[in-house]
Every structure is written in C-alpha cells, then in structure tokens.
Amino acid sequence: MTKDTHSMTVLEQTRAPRSETSPRRRRSPLGSRWTPYLFLAPAAVFILLFQGVPLAQEIYLSFTRTSLLNPTRSTWVGLENYAHIFGDDDFHRTLLTTLIYVVVCVVGSVGAGLLVALLLNRGFRGRGVVRALVTVPWAAPGIAVALIATWMLNPQYGIVNRFLDAVGLGVPGGAILDSQTYALPAILVTTIWQLFPLTSVVLLSALQAVPKDLTEAATMDGAGRWWTFRAVTWQVIKPTVGLLALLMTIWSIRRFELIWLMTKGGPVGSTETLVIDLYAQAFDSKQLGTAAAIGMVGVVISLIVIAGSRFVARGAAKEGIR
C-alpha cells in the first residue's frame, strides 16, 4: 500500500458519513485557509512595527549624514558612510577585535559549559547544590557582573592582582584593564564566566536525553570513554551544541554593557567591538549616519552567521539521512 492510499483509507474510516438530508453546515471561519495568517498577524504586525520599521530607518540613516544634535536635518550621502568606515584602519581593528571576541566567547562558553555539564552529569554527593551554584553567574545581571569583575581586577584592592602577585604572574602596576595586552583577555574571561552556566545547564539537559542503553552497548562493545562520547553522546547533543553556538555568536556580536562598563573600548581601542564603536559614533561623535552604517555591518554579519548555521544544519541533516 502506498502512503497516499493508506492516508485515504484512514480518512475514509475516521470521517463520519454526511447525511444526505441534513442542512449544509456553515463553514466555521476558523476553518478557512486564512486562519493561520489571522493567528500570525499580531506577531507579524508587532515584528514589522518594532523590528522592521527601525531596521528600515537604520538602513536609510546609514546613507545619510545625520547629527544627533539635529536629526531632522540630514543629507543623503549615498555610500559615503560605508566608504568612510571601510577605509578606516581603526574600523578594521574593530572588526578583528569583534571576531576574536565572538570566536573566543563561543568556543570558551560552549566548551566550558560542556565540560561542566559532563561533570555535573556524573553522580556525586551534593550534586544538586553544585548545580544550583553553577547557575549563579547567569542569574546575575550583566551590570553586576561587570562591576564585580572591575572590583576584582582593581589594581589597588582587587583580589586578582593579589593572587597573581602571590604566584609571581603579576602585571606591572596591576592595571590589567588598562593594559592593551591584558584588557581583552580579562573581558573574555569575564564574559565566559557569565555565559558558561547557561550553556552548561542546557547541555546538561541534553546529556540526560542520551539513551543509557546505547552508551552501555558501546561500553560492552569495548569502546573507551572517548569513543563512547564521540559515537553516542556527541551525536545526541550535537544539535543542542549547534543551537547554543549560534545563540552565543549572536549575543557576542551584540554584547555591550560588559565591555562598556569595564573598559569603554580602551585602552587605545584594544577592546573596541562593533557595538562599542557604534555607541561611540552615535553618542560621542554624534554621527548617527556613521553609527547606522556600523550597525548595518553588524546586521549583515549576524545574517551571514544565521544563514551559515542553517546551511551547516541542512548539510548535517542530509548526512544523517544517508
């Protein structure tokens, strides 16, 4: 029996026979082909109003010279803002810093999260308490995390300098956040510290979905821990890791408050990412057009990442079918 004939049979069996004599029932409006669109309409209107319109406005702004002080008096300059930012060496450095920040944050937060999730997935006394404690950095607001990190890194009273001095790794003067060498790593460590609890909790739930019989079978077949992880566990949690990586990438591109509060993009632009540059252009230099062009670069990068991730996911799905 083909799939279609099977469907027909089921339908015929389940559908009640229509009485020849009963009056024809009015078709419910909820049954019309427009119903899905009706349900989607509020969300679509919301997205159009609060995402679409500002985005369109930003695209328009990026082709104008507009001052924050006189936003109504803007002039059309075509691609001038884009030519300006792409011709600026500082912007190239900003793009590189953004790339480093995103890659390290994604790899660091997902990697650390996976490691912690694997540890928490094992049975030990006090596991519940440890699981609760691990989520604390995620529960703390970004501003609080930035302030805590700044205090810990303070050259005068910060605990980090005391510790580094004690083990002979102290930074001269102790000013980690004012060093072009150490400021970005310090921000990266803080970001990963804030993000890994989320990834570990999500990955822990994914690990608990790994069928135990499969891992047991792998073990009985003589596979070591690493091979069991690779052949069984990883295959189950891979989609979750992919989703987390995508989320972390988008969030890292957009991350502002932590970097702004810790260094404001300094010293000498060494921690300046796209959003920090955007903010500085909009509110320090008051150039809304340039800021919008930088914002559009961020939007395009995000779209490329999303498209890339869908492409990778589709490829993985095909591989799975084969």
Added chain:
Amino acid sequence: MRKPRVRRATVAAATVVGLVAVVSAGCGSDDSGSGSASDGGGVTTLTFAASTFGDPGRGPQLEEWLEQFNASQDEIRVEAASVPYPTFGQTVLTQMGGGEGPDLVRFDMPEFEAASDAGLIAPLDDLIDAGEYELLEQPDRFMVHDDVRHGIIFEASNYAMFYNADLIPEPPTTYEDFFAIAQSLTSGDTFGLAFRQTEAEEAGVWQDIFNYVYGFGGAWSDGEDLTINAPENLEGLQAYKDLYDANVIPRGADAATFRRMFAEGKVAMELNNGGYATHLLAESPDLNFSVAPIPFPERSQGAILAPIVINEASEAKEEAATFITWALEPENQTSLQEILGASSVATATERTPESLQELPFLPTFDELTESSLPQVVLGFEAQTPDIRKIVVQNVIAALQGQVDLQTALDDAQEQATELVG
C-alpha cells in the same frame, strides 16, 4: 425579545479602531516639546537639569536654593532634574536634539559648545539684560559666540593643587619640587600624587592634562589652527608622562578610588577644581588638607566653566529667564556662592568670614580666575569632544609605551586636523 446580532467582524473592527484611537491619544498627549508644564492654575513648572543635583555634598543645598526661588514666585516653579555626570551630556543633548529636554540646563563647556553650535540653546540677549550685572569678565567671555549670548556662568571652578598638610608642611613651588615630593612620599600603598590616566575616564584625563599643557605654556590651538604637537605641549605632557613613569601615582585607579585614597591620607597631592573642596570637606571633615597654585612654570590652568542655558525647545523661555534673573540678584549669588564653596559664580561676590574660616584657601582659588581657561579647544569648541578622543587615545598610547610622546602628538595632530578639515 430577540437580541440584535452583532457580527464578529464589526466587533473586531471597532476594537481595532478603539485601540488605535487610544494609542494615538496617548502618543499625542505630550507634545509640549520641553520639560515645562502648566498645572492649569497658572503655575508654570520648569525643569532644571544639572549633574550637581546628585552631588551628595551640594545637591540637597542646591535644591533648597531652588526652593527659595519657588517661595518667591506665584506663577513659576523650578524643579530639579538630576542626571549623573558621566551620561549628562549624552542624555540631555539627545533630548534637546529631538526637540525635547529640560527648560534650563547647567552644561559643562564641551556640551555647551556642541549645543550652541547646533542651535539648541536659546539666545539670551532679548531675555536677560546682562549689562545690568557685574559679571566676572574672564569666564563670562566664553558665554558669548559671535556677539550672541548663549549662557550665564552658573559655576566657575579653577584648578589648583590639593595637598595633605600632614604629609606636606610646605607645598612645592616648582615642577622639580613637585616631582621630588611626589617621589619621596611614594612608598608601599601610599602615593605622592594621583591623576586620571585611563581611557575609561576620557573626559577626566582631558581635564587633567589641560593643566600640564597650560602650565608649560602650551595650548591645543592658536584659535585658527590646531597646535596639538607644539613643543610646549610636548614639554607639558612629557612632565605628565614622567610622573606616570616614575610610578608615583596609583596606576589604573579611577578618580573615585584615588579621591578616597586622598581622603584616607594614602595620596599626598592631586590637581583638582574648586568644586572638589566642598565635596572633600563634606566627606572627610577630619582631613587636614590645603590648596596652593599648581607649581608649573606658567601660572595658567584649566577651569570647569558651567553655564546655565535655556533650551531653544522650551515653551517657557521667559519664565526660564525669570529664574536666571533671580539667580543673578546679589543676595542669591551670595547664597549660591556659599553652596558652591571654592567655585566662583557669575558675579563677583564677597566671601563671608564664616566661609573663610571654614575654607581658608578660598582666596587662592579666587586669585586664579584671571589665569584660568576653559577645557575646550579654542576656535574648535564644538569639535572638542572629537578632538579630546583623539588626543587622549594617543597620549595613553604614549603612556603605555606603544609609541614615543612626540609621535603620539604628531599622530593626534594629523588625525584631528583631518577631522576638523
């Protein structure tokens, strides 16, 4: 009786129309364009935005001062709007750029110049007869642009050297002495000096380095061209860098930290403005500190000039002008002077014996008024924030040893010249 049937579509349409009407009414209800409001009983309420309202030492007293004005009026009321200093310019300028914002604003100079250049400040010539008052000449001349008055000095604070009198019985009078004392008092967690040197405090670094530039005979411009890499500037900033390199300052410490250290006796000297004296006295009444002129070769230093202005978008400009006129009355200037402590106000006022007893160094500050200059790039006032970013970034690059100071200033000169055209 049969109820009339209402079609669902009609109900839905009516709901949507109703919602749109409510939202439209809500959006259109506040189109005043500024902070002013009338209560319907004839009282116009004005908003006065200043970062100093949040100052724990002076904020409550300034609000009491406003209440004195409110008590003297039947038709106008002024309410304080406190906006934190780090975000003040950004917040208020964004509001004003959008045709909104407070009626009265106490600006710092860079933001004042930017707002003035963008036409966001109401000209005062038709609203206030400035000739009626004995305005302090030196700070007041920066309130007039192209013969149009845009502001009245609310507070003028000269920079001077604060020192811990327990640690330094005799204040230094030359840069060499200053350097030597800073070195001799630096030991362990005690430092001879403190200044801002991090990009996170860009505006503060700019204020601090002005004293070194002016104090060694330099300037950022000659009024027509930028002179960022002039030899005098190099000499002044080299003096600043030498102190940094000598490790006599708590590196990486922000202003809040090193000011607390000064209050605790862990920092011996700092260069700061008169507004800080009142704050310090309020926070650390037992601290034995004093003030002397900055001991650099030239008697010229920066000053915090803070004008009060009227928002061009205000619908109550005359009422706002009434407040400024009230503030300029001699007795109200005197009471404002008492609140501001070591700062000056718009007009010359006599220091009271009580003030002089509490702050015996007040004459030191007053004598500096004639040699103080605002912390803007003269001739390029409106572009000061952009030039500031370039200069501070390059100076910090030199502090960190990335480039030598001469190269840093040359780079800054080139970048800033390209910026201003």
